[in-house]
Amino acid sequence: MRKTPSSSGLRRAEAxxxxxxxxPALILMWAMLLxxxxxxxxxxxxxxxxxxxxxxxxxxxxxxxxxxxxxxWISLKNTIIYVGISVPATVFLGLLAxxxxxxxxxxxxFYRAAFFVPVASTLLAMALxxxxxxxxxxxxxxxxxxxxxxxxxDWLQNPGTALFALIAIGVWQNLGLAMILFMAGLTAIPKDLxxxxxxxxxxxxxxxxxxxxxxxxxxxxxxxxxxxxxxxFQVFETVAVLTEGGPSKSTEVLLYTMVQQGFxxxxxxxxxxxxxxxxxxxxxxxxxxxVALERRTHYG
Amino acid sequence: xxxxxxxxxRHSVLIIGAAVMLAPFIIMVSISLKPPGExxxxxxxxxxxxxxxxxxxxxxxxxVPLARFILNGFIVTFCIFLMQALxxxxxxxxxxxxxxxxxxxxxxxxxxxxxxxxxxxxxxxYIALWQLDLLNTYAGIxxxxxxxxxxxxxxxxxxxxxxxxxxxxARMDGLGEFAIVWRIMLPTALPAxxxxxxxxxxxxxxEFFWPFLVVQDEALMTPPLGIAFFSNAEAxxxxxxxxxxxxxxxAPLVLAFLFAQRAFIEGVTMxxxx
Numbered sequence: 218m219r220k221t222p223s224s225s226g227l228r229r230a231e232a233x234x235x236x237x238x239x240x241p242a243l244i245l246m247w248a249m250l251l252x253x254x255x256x257x258x259x260x261x262x263x264x265x266x267x268x269x270x271x272x273x274x275x276x277x278x279x280x281x282x283x284x285x286x287x288x289x290w291i292s293l294k295n296t297i298i299y300v301g302i303s304v305p306a307t308v309f310l311g312l313l314a315x316x317x318x319x320x321x322x323x324x325x326x327f328y329r330a331a332f333f334v335p336v337a338s339t340l341l342a343m344a345l346x347x348x349x350x351x352x353x354x355x356x357x358x359x360x361x362x363x364x365x366x367x368x369x370x371d372w373l374q375n376p377g378t379a380l381f382a383l384i385a386i387g388v389w390q391n392l393g394l395a396m397i398l399f400m401a402g403l404t405a406i407p408k409d410l411x412x413x414x415x416x417x418x419x420x421x422x423x424x425x426x427x428x429x430x431x432x433x434x435x436x437x438x439x440x441x442x443x444x445x446x447x448x449x450f451q452v453f454e455t456v457a458v459l460t461e462g463g464p465s466k467s468t469e470v471l472l473y474t475m476v477q478q479g480f481x482x483x484x485x486x487x488x489x490x491x492x493x494x495x496x497x498x499x500x501x502x503x504x505x506x507x508v509a510l511e512r513r514t515h516y517g
Numbered sequence: 518x519x520x521x522x523x524x525x526x527r528h529s530v531l532i533i534g535a536a537v538m539l540a541p542f543i544i545m546v547s548i549s550l551k552p553p554g555e556x557x558x559x560x561x562x563x564x565x566x567x568x569x570x571x572x573x574x575x576x577x578x579x580x581v582p583l584a585r586f587i588l589n590g591f592i593v594t595f596c597i598f599l600m601q602a603l604x605x606x607x608x609x610x611x612x613x614x615x616x617x618x619x620x621x622x623x624x625x626x627x628x629x630x631x632x633x634x635x636x637x638x639x640x641x642x643y644i645a646l647w648q649l650d651l652l653n654t655y656a657g658i659x660x661x662x663x664x665x666x667x668x669x670x671x672x673x674x675x676x677x678x679x680x681x682x683x684x685x686x687a688r689m690d691g692l693g694e695f696a697i698v699w700r701i702m703l704p705t706a707l708p709a710x711x712x713x714x715x716x717x718x719x720x721x722x723x724e725f726f727w728p729f730l731v732v733q734d735e736a737l738m739t740p741p742l743g744i745a746f747f748s749n750a751e752a753x754x755x756x757x758x759x760x761x762x763x764x765x766x767x768a769p770l771v772l773a774f775l776f777a778q779r780a781f782i783e784g785v786t787m788x789x790x791x
Contacts, residue, residue: 228616234694235617238607243623245604245664250630253638253645260641267644314534317527324528330778331535334542337774337781339723341741342763345748346545349756355557357544389538397782422523451634454725458745472636472726479640480730489640496637503632 254496260489267483279490289491291466292474295380299470300449303387307445308438310388311395316426318396319403329400333393340390344455347386348373373459376467383455383468391448395441402437406430436510443506447499471495545767549573549760556756569757574765576758581750583762585736586743587769593658593739594721598714600663605713606706609672610698614684624673630666636726643730657731658739662721668713671784675709676702712784715777719770740766 261279265272283289318328335343350357353371362369372382410429453472456462462469462477471491479488543563548556552569555562577583611617612624642661643652651657679702687701703710725741732738738746744762751759774781 231615231694232617235611235615235620238611238615238694238698239623242604242608242664242669243626245600246626246630246666249642249661249664250633250638250666251626253641254633256641257637314531317531317534321524321527321531324531328531328535329782330775331538333782334771334774335538337719337770338542339741339744339763339767339770341723341725342744342766343541343545345744345759345763346541349548349760350541350544355559355561357540357561360559360561389541393538447634451636453636454741457725457729458748475636476730480643485640485644492637492640496634499634500632 257489257492257496260486261493263486265486267479267485272486275486279487282487283490283494288466288469288474292469292471293494295466295468296450296452296470298380299384299387299452300446302381303384303391303449304442304445306384306388307391307395307449308441311392311441311445312399312434312438314392314396315399315403316430319400320422329396332396335390336393336397340454341458343390344386344458347382347389347455348459351382374464376464379460379464379468383452383460386455387449387452391445394448395445398441398444399434399437402434403430406433439506439509443502446502450495450499450502471498542767542771545760545763548756549764551757553755553757573757573761576755577747577761577765580758581743581747581762582735583743583747583765586738586740587765589738589743590722590740590766590769592655594718596655596659597662597721598717600659601665601668601717602710602713604663605665605668605672606703606710607695607698609669609676610694610702612669612673613676614679614681615694627666627669627673631670635661639727639730646731652731653734653737655737658728658737661727662724665713665717668717671713672706672709675706679705708780711777712780715773715781716784718773719781722770 262274262276263272264275264278314328314332318325318332321328349355351359351372353359353369353374356372358372359369370378372378406429410433411425414425414429451472452470453476456468456470456473457476460468462473472495475488475491475495478484478491544561547563547565550568550570550573551565552567552572555565555567555569608623612620612627638661646652646657646660651660683701683705684697687697692700722739723741724739725745728739728742729745732742735743735746744759744766747762748759
């Protein structure tokens with residue numbers, strides 16, 4: 218920046234200040250995030266159990282054991298079903314809510330707040346409310362479903378429905394986040410594109426959506442899908458307090474299995490291997506998002 | 518005419534949607550007002566016939582140390598935010614405005630750290646805190662969250678928009694870089710910092726995963742952990758007090774959200790992360 222020769226001292230002072238100001242954050246970042254992330258990978262290559270005095274390198278043995286572990290595969294399958302259903306549902310409903318709210322002129326602030334409040338609320342407390350709502354006899358859901366002739370069930374205690382009940386809670390919690398992100402994307406669409414479309418004579422709502430909104434919303438869509446997927450992969454709280462992985466492993470998900478192995482059974486290295494699998498999934502999602510966004514930008 | 522009908526239809530869909538989104542909150546408050554007999558009534562009614570507010574809320578605050586949980590929530594979220602701001606602001610300034618070798622590497626590390634979900638470091642951190650004898654302490658709850666790479670990223674993006682002239686003028690006045698961070702950059706960053714404070718507050722107030730792993734002592738429990746503990750102890754019998762506790766724990770967040778909606782939503786829009 219500064220070209221005058223006398224400023225080399227100044228430049229050195231600036232560099233020194235840069236290091237000093239970055240140092241506290243860098244130390245904490247290594248101690249709390251990057252260091253432990255590296256450690257978890259190394260730990261997964263050992264046979265160490267919590268509290269043991271010695272450890273041995275075992276290479277990929279833990280991963281071999283995972284490969285043969287029935288519970289791990291159930292857990293992975295459940296996590297993928299959870300993500301596979303809750304992501305499209307959240308994204309679709311979030312987009313619908315955003316479009317509808319943008320299309321009305323009255324009550325927008327109210328609708329926006331109503332859809333967003335679950336994002337800001339304590340999931341754990343709300344999970345207990347949902348548990349009550351899913352109650353087989355006095356629960357609001359069975360009362361409502363019974364009244365309008367839909368099937369009723371003991372949603373959280375039935376292996377066929379428990380995972381879907383948790384998905385419903387997850388969608389309810391994340392929908393507002395998707396909506397807010399879509400609304401930000403919608404406001405960024407230039408208004409003259411709609412005007413140009415009107416000049417062409419095509420001005421009904423569906424044409425406007427198909428020819429302008431949807432293509433222009435591309436980057437937001439990729440972003441929202443990635444964020445929702447990463448959040449869904451982290452499902453843990455509702456499982457831990459409502460179902461504990463049951464009934465008969467029907468809600469066993471990756472993080473829950475990791476906590477069971479790593480903290481309840483104290484099998485640190487095995488838990489670390491599950492953590493690594495979890496990390497691979499979430500990092501791949503982010504990479505996929507980056508690739509998808511770059512392709513779009515080249516397109517435009 | 519068709520337009521009118523369409524508008525009516527859109528409002529109806531939105532109102533039904535809003536009702537579904539708000540239903541759990543309404544039911545939570547409603548149950549917290551009712552005596553046990555009415556909670557298990559076959560027909561749901563919004564308001565109780567016999568008001569049981571005092572009994573339920575007293576039970577919630579006396580059967581478990583709920584006030585203590587809430588106090589813990591404020592202590593933990595405050596300490597975490599303070600540490601996050603103290604470390605993030607200087608580094609964000611350095612990354613945005615200072616020239617030094619390795620700056621790009623530092624920024625790459627921040628982006629790399631953003632990729633790591635908060636549950637990944639759990640096992641090594643647990644082992645480290647166990648060796649330092651910090652499990653089951655405030656420090657144990659707080660330490661892993663003292664750094665927010667998201668905060669660094671967000672403040673860096675903001676500081677890049679601050680004009681260089683402002684900093685040059687401050688240097689002319691003889692201010693050092695350290696003073697510039699706190700006396701010049703901090704005041705200009707207040708809106709962004711407020712948005713970050715909101716996010717940090719909801720994330721850490723609601724955080725369950727980590728406190729669940731490190732806290733056993735009732736006196737140290739944060740609100741989500743305390744309420745899970747309460748629910749376990751009562752084993753699904755006394756819904757009234759449980760919903761009263763849930764209301765008390767959720768209230769600070771919902772109120773904070775309603776007061777600072779703009780900052781909140783802006784922050785979330787900027788982030789999306791985590």
